[in-house]
Amino acid sequence: MDLDDPERQAPTGGARPGGGAQSEGDAHPAEKARPAEGARPADHARQAGGERPAGGARRGSGVPGGRRRQRVSMADVARLAGVSSQTVSRVANGHPGVIGSTREQVLAAMRELGYRPNSAARALRYGQFNTIGVILFNLSTIGNSRTVEAIATHAAAEGYAITLIPIDVPTQDNVLGAFTRMGELAVDAVIVILEVHLLDAGTVTLPPGVHAVVVDSDAGDRYSVVDTDQAEGARSAVRHLLGLGHRTVWHVTGPESSFAAQRRAQAWRLALEEAGRPVPPPLHGDWSAGSGYTAGLRLAEEPGCTAVFVANDQMALGVLRALHERGRSVPGEVSVVGFDDIPDSACFVPPLTTVHQDFAEVGRRCVQLVLRQIREGGTAPSGTDLVPTRLVVRASTAPPPA
Amino acid sequence: MDLDDPERQAPTGGARPGGGAQSEGDAHPAEKARPAEGARPADHARQAGGERPAGGARRGSGVPGGRRRQRVSMADVARLAGVSSQTVSRVANGHPGVIGSTREQVLAAMRELGYRPNSAARALRYGQFNTIGVILFNLSTIGNSRTVEAIATHAAAEGYAITLIPIDVPTQDNVLGAFTRMGELAVDAVIVILEVHLLDAGTVTLPPGVHAVVVDSDAGDRYSVVDTDQAEGARSAVRHLLGLGHRTVWHVTGPESSFAAQRRAQAWRLALEEAGRPVPPPLHGDWSAGSGYTAGLRLAEEPGCTAVFVANDQMALGVLRALHERGRSVPGEVSVVGFDDIPDSACFVPPLTTVHQDFAEVGRRCVQLVLRQIREGGTAPSGTDLVPTRLVVRASTAPPPA
DNA sequence: CGCAGTGATGTTTACGTTAACGTCTGCTGC
DNA sequence: GCAGCAGACGTTAACGTAAACATCACTGCG
Numbered sequence: 001m002d003l004d005d006p007e008r009q010a011p012t013g014g015a016r017p018g019g020g021a022q023s024e025g026d027a028h029p030a031e032k033a034r035p036a037e038g039a040r041p042a043d044h045a046r047q048a049g050g051e052r053p054a055g056g057a058r059r060g061s062g063v064p065g066g067r068r069r070q071r072v073s074m075a076d077v078a079r080l081a082g083v084s085s086q087t088v089s090r091v092a093n094g095h096p097g098v099i100g101s102t103r104e105q106v107l108a109a110m111r112e113l114g115y116r117p118n119s120a121a122r123a124l125r126y127g128q129f130n131t132i133g134v135i136l137f138n139l140s141t142i143g144n145s146r147t148v149e150a151i152a153t154h155a156a157a158e159g160y161a162i163t164l165i166p167i168d169v170p171t172q173d174n175v176l177g178a179f180t181r182m183g184e185l186a187v188d189a190v191i192v193i194l195e196v197h198l199l200d201a202g203t204v205t206l207p208p209g210v211h212a213v214v215v216d217s218d219a220g221d222r223y224s225v226v227d228t229d230q231a232e233g234a235r236s237a238v239r240h241l242l243g244l245g246h247r248t249v250w251h252v253t254g255p256e257s258s259f260a261a262q263r264r265a266q267a268w269r270l271a272l273e274e275a276g277r278p279v280p281p282p283l284h285g286d287w288s289a290g291s292g293y294t295a296g297l298r299l300a301e302e303p304g305c306t307a308v309f310v311a312n313d314q315m316a317l318g319v320l321r322a323l324h325e326r327g328r329s330v331p332g333e334v335s336v337v338g339f340d341d342i343p344d345s346a347c348f349v350p351p352l353t354t355v356h357q358d359f360a361e362v363g364r365r366c367v368q369l370v371l372r373q374i375r376e377g378g379t380a381p382s383g384t385d386l387v388p389t390r391l392v393v394r395a396s397t398a399p400p401p402a
Numbered sequence: 403m404d405l406d407d408p409e410r411q412a413p414t415g416g417a418r419p420g421g422g423a424q425s426e427g428d429a430h431p432a433e434k435a436r437p438a439e440g441a442r443p444a445d446h447a448r449q450a451g452g453e454r455p456a457g458g459a460r461r462g463s464g465v466p467g468g469r470r471r472q473r474v475s476m477a478d479v480a481r482l483a484g485v486s487s488q489t490v491s492r493v494a495n496g497h498p499g500v501i502g503s504t505r506e507q508v509l510a511a512m513r514e515l516g517y518r519p520n521s522a523a524r525a526l527r528y529g530q531f532n533t534i535g536v537i538l539f540n541l542s543t544i545g546n547s548r549t550v551e552a553i554a555t556h557a558a559a560e561g562y563a564i565t566l567i568p569i570d571v572p573t574q575d576n577v578l579g580a581f582t583r584m585g586e587l588a589v590d591a592v593i594v595i596l597e598v599h600l601l602d603a604g605t606v607t608l609p610p611g612v613h614a615v616v617v618d619s620d621a622g623d624r625y626s627v628v629d630t631d632q633a634e635g636a637r638s639a640v641r642h643l644l645g646l647g648h649r650t651v652w653h654v655t656g657p658e659s660s661f662a663a664q665r666r667a668q669a670w671r672l673a674l675e676e677a678g679r680p681v682p683p684p685l686h687g688d689w690s691a692g693s694g695y696t697a698g699l700r701l702a703e704e705p706g707c708t709a710v711f712v713a714n715d716q717m718a719l720g721v722l723r724a725l726h727e728r729g730r731s732v733p734g735e736v737s738v739v740g741f742d743d744i745p746d747s748a749c750f751v752p753p754l755t756t757v758h759q760d761f762a763e764v765g766r767r768c769v770q771l772v773l774r775q776i777r778e779g780g781t782a783p784s785g786t787d788l789v790p791t792r793l794v795v796r797a798s799t800a801p802p803p804a
Numbered sequence: 805c806g807c808a809g810t811g812a813t814g815t816t817t818a819c820g821t822t823a824a825c826g827t828c829t830g831c832t833g834c
Numbered sequence: 835g836c837a838g839c840a841g842a843c844g845t846t847a848a849c850g851t852a853a854a855c856a857t858c859a860c861t862g863c864g
Contacts, residue, residue, distance in 0.1 A: 071529070073850055084814045089852055097812060114611070119588050120531065121850035123522035124819050127473065129588070131565065138551065145547035149540065152568040163533065163565045166554040186521050186531070186588050209516065289749035318749045325751075347691035347720045349727075349751055475820055486844045491822055499842060523820035526849050 072113040081109035092117060123186055132370055133163045133187035135178045137170045137194055141287065142314075142342050143359055144193055147215065150363025151191060158371055163187055170196045170257075179206065189370045191215065197259045211373040213366050217259055220384030224373070226365045230260050233355040233389035234267035237309045237337040238275075240353070240391055245399045246307035246335065248277040252295040252319060254311040255286045264311050264339065280305070285315045292318025299334070300326035306334055306400040313338040313345045313354055320348055320396070331398035341392050351394035361387045474515040483511035494519055525588055532562050534772055535589035537580045539569045539596055543689065544716075544744050545761055546595055549617065552765025553593060560773055565589055569596075591772045593617065599661045613775040615768050619661055622786030626775070628767045632662050635757040635791035636669035639711045639739040640677075642755070642793055647801045648709035648737065650679040654697040654721060656713040657688045666713050666741065687713065691720040698724025701736070708736055708802040715740040715747045715756055722750055722798070733800035743794050753796035763789045 074092070078085040083106060090098050091106040098106075109115075123129045132155050139145050152162050163186070165178045175194070189211035197218060206212050206223065214223045241249045251268045254261025265282055272279045283298060285291035292315025299305050300323055310316040316338035320330060328334050330350055338345060338354035345352040365385055373381075476494070480487040485504060492500050493508040500508075511517070525531045534557050541547050554564050565588070569576045577596070591613035599620060608614050608625065616625045643651045653670045656663025667684055674681045685700060687693035694717030701707050702725055712718040718740035722732060730736050732752055740747060740756035747754040767787055775783075 071850090074852095075850080085850085086815080086852075087813060089850095090813090093852080095852095099812060102812080118526070118850050120522050120525035121819090122852085123588070124520070124526050124821090124849090125851050125853085127819075129522065131588075139541075139547050139554070140544075140551060142542075145541050145550075148547075148566075149542055149568065152541070152566045153570065156568055161565050161567060163563050164550075164554045165563060166551060166558055168555065186525070186533075289746045293749050314746055317746055321749045321751050321753075344691045344716055344719055344746070347695050347723045349723050351723075473820090476822095477820080487820085488822075488845075489843060491820095492843090495822085497822095501842060504842080520820050523849090524822085526819090526851090527821050527823085529849075 071118065072115045073118065074115070076113055077106065077109045077115045080113060081106045120186075128188050128374075129186035130159055131161045131163050131187045132367070133165060133190040135165045135167065135175070135190060135192045135194070137167045137196065139164075139166070141195075143340060143357065144195070146359035147193060147363045147366075150360040151367055152363075154364050154367040158367065160188075160367075160371070167194075170194060179210075188374050189213070191366050191370060192217075195259060196257045197262070211370060213369045213373075215362060215366060218263075220382060222382055224369055224381055225384040226362055226369060227384060227386060228260070228357045228359075228362060229386040229388050230263035231267035231270075232386075233339060233357065233391075234264040234309065235271045236389065236391045237339065237355050238268055238271035240393070241307040241309065241335055241337060241397065242271075242275055242277065244307075244335065244397060247304075247400070248272060248280060249307045249309050250280045250299060250302070250305050251282045252285050252292060252299075252308065252310040252315055253282050254315075256284065258287075261287075261311050268309055285311065285318075287312055287314060289314045289318040289321075291315060293322045295319060296322025297326065299323070300328050307337075307397075308334060309337050309339075311339055313340045313342045313348075313352060316345070316352055316354070316396075317348055320350075320352070324349070331396050333401050335397040335400070337397060346394065348396070350396050353394045353397040354392055356390040356392045358387055358389070473520065474517045475520065476517070478515055479508065479511045479517045482515060483508045522588075530590050530776075531588035533565050533589045534562050534769070535565045535567060535592040537567045537569065537577070537592060537594045537596070539571075539598065541566075541568065543597075545742060545759065546597070548761035549595060549765045549768075552762040553768055554765075556766050556769040560769065562590075562769075562773070590776050591615070593768050593772060594619075597661060598659045599664070613772060615771045615775075617764060617768060620665075622784060624784055626771055626783055627786040628764055628771065629786060629788060630662075630759045630761075630764060631788040631790050632665035633669035633672075634788075635741060635759065635793075636666040636711065637673045638791065638793045639741065639757050640670055640673035642795070643709040643711065643737055643739060643799065644673075644677055644679065646709075646737065646799060649706075649802070650674060650682060650709070652682045652701060652704070652707050652710045653684045654687050654694060654701075654710060654712040654717055655684050656717075658686065660689075663689075663713050670711055682707070687717045687720075689714055689716060691716045691723075693717060694720025695724045697721060699728065701725070702728035702730050709739075709799075710736060711739045711741075713741055715742045715744045715750075715754060718747070718754055718756070718798075719750055722752075722754070726751070733798050735803055737799040737802070739799060748796065750798070752798050755796045755799040756794055758792040758794045760789055760791070 074085040074088045078088045081088065081102075083102060087098060087102065088106055088110075089095075091103050092110075119129075132151070134148060134151060136144060136148065139148065148162075148164070155162050167174045167178050179190070190206075191213050192206070193215040195216045206214075212223060214225045216227050217223070217225055219225060238249050249268065249272060251265060253265045256262070268282075269279055280302075283295040285295050292310060295310075295315065296319035299308060299319065308319060310319050316336055319336055323330050323334055323336070330336055336352065338352045339357070341354045341356035345354050365387065369385065476487040476490040480490045483490065483504075485508060489500060489504065490508055490512075491497075493505050494512075521531075534553070536550060536553060538546060538550065541550065550564075550566070557564050567580045569580050592608075593615050594608070595617045597618045608616075614625060616627045618629050619625070619627055621627060640651050651670065651674060653667060655667045658664070670684075671681055682704075685697040687697050694712060697712075697717065698721035701710060701721065710721060712721050718738055721738055725732050725736055725738070732738055738754065740754045741759070743756045743758035747756050767789065771787065
């Protein structure tokens, strides 16, 4: 964010900052060079306290040629406006106690110099950055990007920006590394969207004392967690299918490493057991449509399969394609339910019955929780905040063939 | 990111702050502890200004009790380790000139206190933040989220974090507002992903002197622009269809406000004109599958329509559904080509022929360009950097029915 | 006329870090 | 035994901002 027009305000003549050195004695770079010592190396032998006689002052800013020192600071504005920098500060922050004419002058000077407050200095002063860090593993799933978007939007509404730290491979080291970087970064709190069970497995621990909220995890006993109510969603999907008269429900899972996938599979199994139905062997996918297609091809071979609960919409798309190719009509012969309710699912062939997940709400709650922690200063209240789901019935489900 | 152990370093006794007061009176750390204050508690009675009588102090942070002043600073570590803060700095930054044993002691102290460098101070000192700002309008399109992901990944690899500023409605005011916020934020440069022509229309201008790269825009004459080669992609789609023997190609556009949509439509029209084919009236969509469906229903009524170029894959999904519902076989009667090559498109029914867009590469180049600007300090070299596309032929296209 | 009371503005200082420079210790070589 | 030197470590200042405190010019009143 450096500006690069060194001499914009030429007209005002001597207005230039002189590079910042200005303040004390100007001192041409030439003379300031010499170190001044050489003289009595002995006398101030001890400590000397303030005792900085003679030219000692002019150090600093030892910046060689150009570069560096370009940004316009309050001092520059103050100089041009002929006031103190404190007055500039007051104007900049809209504090009272500045008379109209002065304010005008300051504003004019700001405009002329293109002044922008330096947030590093501000953050240093206030001890906070108005920024929330988001650590996540991959933005390419619809869920994550929507959640992040919601987080960004709500954070912005509260005056916070968000900083993204991606993790390419979710190993413990990487997560910790990201956390370290976060710690060094300008963030007041952190939201972790990992979707893999590292945190809940206890293999990774967040640094204590950091304001954090975790999404999509089972670590509610140790952290503040926000998540979609996976179990409820999966259960409602299974019940919907059983309610239509299907004898049992097959399942295409997400990747084993995913907490959400695990949770959904668990709930699916439980719902079947509770209803006293047989539990078919689950087919494993990896969230991608391609993996759903593969699973779908196998399901198409299962004569007894009349209903499938697929762990996300994209895999459901693959399943639909496979069934279509194999000539098994949906929902005539096989009913399919997805999870997520991505916008496209209404346009699948046939339009998909699916479990709606409110990513925006998840994001909203994350921000809310994190802000509460920041503002109240307390430590993270552990516990899990579940966002409800909603079954959206479209055209991919029907009673089983007679 | 506040820690919450107020007095962990008890052992050192009265060592606590007194802060940098040091300078004026030498004074041994011990006695210098409580200088000044205690004196005249009354005089500042007035001050009026903010007029915050009584509990006045607790402003900012509105935090009641303790709070504030908790973070562990180098001085704290230094105190515990019995060295100067400069030495701590050296250890923290891996600078040479620290003997092993000392280093160990400092590291131990750091661990004990849970020290983390304060990046605000660091940024203030260095004059840069190692952060790139990304201004964007909506993260929910696949393209944007992938681009952002790539940006984040590559930026991270270079030691930069990214800060996201979402814009809910892309009006001029909002964009400018975002820019202002960015200016105040801790960023060294900005990447703008607007996908609407505000910049190219000249209605919005980026503050001069800011290192910026713009994605998806026509402002190459004034800014540094990175974009997918929309025109080439659209052209290859049209040529593919014409090459299969179709007399002409229909088109479903994206929203009028989108630069990319406009570009694709333009190229489509041009390609047809160049080939001397009639140009059917374009149908307008809004990127969503639903709008594609609507358009598809109308196309299904057009007897002469044998080939459609849809401006993105999601709308293509809708078109496919509409054609399927109306009993028009794809690609038997109608061929369809999309744009984007989202991962799902391989699982559409039928698998979609589409123009592959390399979002990751776009992100990579953005980071690269922006870093070059930062490092070389120069002003933005305007010009457009086009990322090539690639036609992916799948099963949704075929020669027209005889 | 002097003084308390304002309101506008200036001055000092601290925030945490680190470049630049100073000092001190220990050692080499003569 | 000491000059000379190198390496370890301490001290100071400065980055830009804003709270706290200080100062100054008035106003109104006894």
